[in-house]
Amino acid sequence: MAMERANLLNMAKLSIKGLIESALSFGRTLDSDYPPLQQFFVVMEHCLKHGLRVKKSFLGFNKSLWGPLELVEKLCPEAAEISASVRDLPGLKTPLGRARAWLRLALMQKRLADYLRLLITRKDLLSDFYEHSALMLEEEGAVIVGLLVGLNVIDANLCVKGEDLDSQVGVIDFSMYLKNDIDDYRSEESQIASILDQKNYVEELNRHSTVHGLQGRVDSLEKSNSKLIEELAIAKNNIIKLQEENQQLRGENSLILLKTQQHLEVTQGDVSVERDTYKQSRQGLDEMYNEARRQLKEECQLRQDVENELVVQVSMKQEMELAMKLLEKDIHEKQDTLIGLRHQLDEVKAINVEMYQKMQSSDEEMKKKNDMITRLEEKTNQITATMKQLEQSQQLETDLKIEREWRQTLQNDLGRERDAVAQLSTEALQINGLKKEFHRLQDENIQLKSICEDQEQALEELGSKLSESKMKIEDIKEANKALQGGQVWLKDKEATHCKLCEKEFSISRRKHHCRNCGEIFCNSCSDNELPLPVSPKPVRVCDTCHALLLQRCSSNPT
Known part of the structure; x- marks a missing residue:
């Protein structure tokens, strides 16, 4: 998983750098048909797919990018407009298509880096969608998000409705990033090695990706397999011929070296500088030859693996065809490098002949060469100084x-x-x-x-x-x-306390007259009512009169 993250990080760096440089030279306004922009979306799709958990549904197993991208709407309300427009697009039927449309709209809005930065900060939410060692949960994801800030200088004009985003095949085209020049190949050998590792990784992804509706094309796949085997045999024969020619050239070089060594023993002190240059050129050619031979062996091994996988994995036709096309491109490039090596060997042979002729006349020109050596040393020092200045500039x-x-x-x-x-x-x-x-x-x-x-x-x-x-x-x-x-009624001014309970009257404790005896009582002591001879209706009486009247009624029932 760490190697996959490193490969994806390198691919993201190359795609973003190439997109910015080409956009600056192109005019900064890009459309959907621009190849570097298409490759950038493919690389971003692979980065977001890395370590994605497989979820089981009633239709089978699937890996959906749309799930984690929907979280951005909750974290940033400004992204709700993009999500709503993606859901309203009539041509999108799969979650992968919605995720691709979301990436394009976020790039046009120049907020792709901001949205993904908010997403990687919430690792507690991303852990539901990704494995623990996925790219979005590690430091490589933060580096890629930082690189995406540079894309804000680009203006993209993309038509999402016109593209078929559901059925696109996300395969990275390495021909845009590989170097064909031999001198660049020497100086950037480590970068090309990393690109080859990335190519192998993406080929593995392509082999394991799901492809539908290829069972009826088994016969055509077998025919293409036979054609590829024939092309492999022809390439192997060409490689064997080139190896034989290299051996012959090495034999001729050994003979020339034996002759030159005899003359070099006589004039060893005078021609030391030229011999060092010859050894360096010889060493560089041997290293290039060994490197080319090793790469040819690797290509042969890759072709053998492709032949075995063509027999086993019949359902991977579309990805295998793309992989074989990439391999054919690599073979052509290696053949070009071998032709260049052959030309260089011819040049070295001519140089050796010239050196042999010069060594015959070296006795006469000894003094001149001493002067030339001193001048060359001064010039080399000047050249090194100028090279350092150029590198600094x-x-x-x-x-x-x-x-x-x-x-x-x-x-x-x-x-x-x-x-x-x-x-x-x-x-x-x-x-x-x-x-x-x-x-x-x-x-x-x-x-x-x-x-x-x-x-x-x-x-x-x-x-x-x-x-x-x-x-x-x-x-x-x-x-x-x-x-x-x-009856004799008692005046209100004369009574300040209740006749029965002797509580003082106030605003809350009001005064009430007993209709029988005429005395003044509080409400609790005169809350009884009985009919009197004066009044046939029940009127207020005190508790004492109430008890007496009830006793009278009970003793005189008539």
């Missing part, structure tokens, strides 16, 4: 280019921050106005509270006066009834 140019890009991004961020500061200043002014309005309302509230307290106090006074007036009216009514019945 190239490094400074690259650093300057990177700084310009970062400066542009920082200027964009500064503009956004200024807009945010202006918006916050306007909101602060609004808040100050609201604060003044709040203080004004507080003052009005205090005034209203004071008015309300005055009104409540006036209402309490009116209530007390009303209760007193009501009590007076009841006393007058009771006095009238007592006068009519001939």
